[in-house]
Amino acid sequence: MPTTYRIAAVQAEPVWLDADATVEKTIGLIEEAAAQDVALVAFPETWIPGYPLFLWLGAVAGQMPYIARYHANSPTVDGKHLTAIRQAARRTGVTLALGYSEKDHGSLYMAQSLIAPDGDVLLHRRKLKPTHVERSLFGESDGSHLKVVDTPLGRLGALNCWEHLQPLTKYALYAQHEQVHVAAWPAFGLYKGLAYALGAEANMAVTQTYALEGGCFVIAPTQVISERGIETFATTDEQRALLTPGAGSSRIFGPDGTPLGKPLDEQAEGLIVADIDLSVIDLAKNAADPAGHYAKTDATRLLHDDRPKSAVVRPGQAIGPHFPDLPDLDEPLADDVVS
Template identity: 35%
Template sequence: MKKRQLTVAVVQDAPILFDKQSAMDKIESMSREAAGQGAELIVFPEVFLPGYPRGLSFGARVGSRTVDGRRDWERYWESSIAIPGAETRIFGELARELGVYLVIGVVERDQDFSTGTLFNSMVYIGPDGELLGKHRKLVPTGSERLLWGQGDGSTLTVIDTPFGRIGGLICWENYMPLARTAMYAQGIDIYLAPTADARDTWQSTIRHIACEGRCYVISCNQFATKASYPTDLACYEDIQDDADTLSRGGSAIVGPLGDYIVEPLYEQEGILISTLDLSLITQSRFDFDAVGHYSRPDVFQLIVNDSKQDIVRRK
């Protein structure tokens, strides 16, 4: 029998950008703080490790890149992690010690074929310390495409747990109706939506997803200021004239009928804590189940290619 309650924690903060150790230290300290408040599932924002480089151009213009911009990107690359790797083992030790599920947004370094590609990924760690899976963002948004490659259908990850099935999509992937449907079709109950979008329209998105998927939606954003940016970056001048607050946050928890369980948090760092009544998921699907009794497979069908897409196949 599934557990009927789950205490979740949503971390809204930012590390020192491009500083892997800063992110690791914050992951440990804020996980300990959240676990001390009874959290069983702790969620960190999109690319919390090593931070979301909002406002930075990396010296890129259409048709040209600068030497200094390449050096900044190399510094970002140096702050990325492998999955699995030394950092995920540290996360595992922390999760096992605290007895919690950890879900962390990271910049992942490809280690299968090329060491030159990064991915915007979400890593899942279980309370036994095991690496449960990962998800790679399918389509980086706008200028993000210069930094991160595209994920494939093999990491549309949903994980079975004692309290239900957890999974999610990253930021504007959540605007992809077919990607959402692929998650619903895996029976998702706790839908994670880490993001870098602090606009009011994002709140409409997460409330719609909760109501559409009849699931809890955990949305997690960074609260970031200029103080979290190293001033010795070549492209620091890109944000020099920007407002001090670069991301105002907006993390929130939404129930399976689209109502806020925890209202959005703005203009400050913090941890949102809530105990979820999981029976509401079943109750909410009484009159709407997007991939069940409210679907029409005789009219609409979705084909998902969930195989790993390798550029080289070895026999």
């Protein structure tokens, strides 16, 4: 396992509500990362088909024109869009952390998949509890989705957005000795100047804190909003006033909380790139290992139920949701699959 390699956080605008076009853009960003010798690249929360900004812009009745379109452009884990991205990972040899709206029959989930450089899915998870109005569109997951996995790049884990405000959720990953963490965020141009908690400063602060608390590297990708994005979701002047162009704030932090890489302008698209050395994690944890020598188990402990839960349990069947068989990447893609 290499201890030094290059990582990247995406800062870009999705092609809103268009899975085909966003997958095409995704593959271009993967190829850009490969050209810069990046070993691991991370994409924002619900990158495909873009964060559903319409949820925050008015009454539920006004959201109805977007719902069917959002469902139709939400990938399945075994569908053509994820297959095309898995093939891009294998073609370029890059490990990916992909955020997307996952469609599972009639339900949507805020999903993250960690894809190996051979195209295998190393980790598939869903946001435990969508935040505020997100719960009107997305379902919840369970403790089995709090998992850190061993990879050739070290022990990798991921969370979405305000899961980073949940101390027990974070501690469940710290206790699995995470070395590189993906903190996936949407754009921060929503209610800018009106709600500090939704802004970049507060949310990048909790991301930096995650790196310091966990003694790990953190990759924090974000989305960008352009005027095109605002016009996609805002139909009134009042709604336009709630969205601000730009808002990209992607960052990378070291295990002592140090910012790494060169940030982009908030309206720019591209990659934040940094070279990391996993061996410095030992130095950080020598001072404070929250699930190791700095824990106080006689005073506080976390109960983490990591058993998968299912709505239906049949006699003789394993408990937990079924993960579908993924397509063979050696099979040619259908004509309508993004390539």
